[in-house]
Amino acid sequence: MPALAGADVVACDLTPALLDAGRRLAEESGARLRWQEGDAEALPFGDAAFDTVLSCVGVMFAPHHQRAADELLRVCRPGGALGVLSWTPQGFLGRMLAAMKPYAPPPPPGAQPPPLWGDPEYVRALLGDRATDVSAERRTVVVDRFPTPEAFRDYFKERYGPTISVYRANAEDPERVASLDRDLADLARTHDVGTAGATVMEWEYLLLTARRTD
Template sequence: MTTQDSATATDRTLKAKHRAMWAQGDYPSLAAEVIPGLGAVLVEACGVHPGQRVLDVGAGSGNAAIPAALAGADVIASDLTPELFGAGRLAAEKQGADLTWQEADAEDLPFADAAFDTVLSCVGVMFAPHHQQASDELIRVCRPGGTIGLLSWTPQGFIGRMFAAMKPYAPPPPPGAQPPPLWGDVNHVRALLGDRDRVTDVHTERGTARVDHFATPEAFRDYFKERYGPTITVYKNIADDPDRVAALDRALVDLGRDGDLGTGPDGTILEWEYLLLTARRAG
């Protein structure tokens, strides 16, 4: 086997693992119950309107794709994990949204150059392991003058801290893979997008998603252990070590307690910070 063939086989194995990670648990219910309005925030920031052709990368079950379709755009919801599409189709039908669902790798999108007026991703493309490849693809498929919009969890925010808490218990990352929350770092994502020959009119702002779904920090931990693919994967990695499982249990509960605003009479109140970025493709 040549070096190129070996690299290709390794990449296929990595993508298969990513697809399996997100297929386990129940991410569609998490997205619908915990962060239901996040996609609409991104769609509004991108100015999506009727007649546009829109691509949602890492669409999952359509948190951003469905609001974009309801805004009148012609939308393709793409994701590496088509197992998530079933829930998305049901949600779209219930809301009266018409859109297309297509399996696609964010690092190798099966679309022509400059095919879309708006290319967006709501806490989706940030989980592609090779950040520069994914960023290059976002730019490639966006038409000159079109909009690129990204909403990503920040490293210092709640979800970024959750990934930091899980890291000591996680399987070693594959060579070249970068941590997802780096997409929420302004300097990192600006470097990915490049200079004015690639994008212009870059605008960034931080926001927070207010989460009041969990009665207690323990309920937050148990919910993610059951539904969230990355958390499930980490627990599987240490399943044969009860001491490490107990330590991670404590770490996640401590995170929930530390993040609790203490203002909810009926449960834990959390604020999850994200970075919202919009830009235009140059040319």
């Protein structure tokens, strides 16, 4: 973590509860950060405020992608580094978001699907000629903390923002809730590469790095 190495780090998120969780984890590790509530489409920072701007499966959930990309570049100094980690459309989380779409309320006008940030050519187009040295690499993270697909579903049902929202939207319809329960457990089951007694999944993400042009 850059903060543990002595960097001056500001963490920003739209959701106060996530900032609170981040504070607790930072305190446990001894990291010192500044915390700022803010919208990825209107970051509360000045132009060229940072040497490095990072997003880890965060900015991809801002509904208007070009506006969010413009903000990432705006707050990065010329020659500064940009790093964005996003779930891919074809990876597990991309497929999970697609599985939840039929149960979700209509998105805001003009909203774009989050997994598009996992397409390197799409992100290159968002950055345009304002970024150079663009590098994109698909990687996977092994998720092996859930004993069963149902345990995965129940954990995300209670703790993951997009899943919580979809369940909340269907709370008055037990049949749809049961159907969503089955769909998420079945999705995890089809991606399970573990042996009996453990659920092991490989979730694909895109790591894209670049530098802001001068």
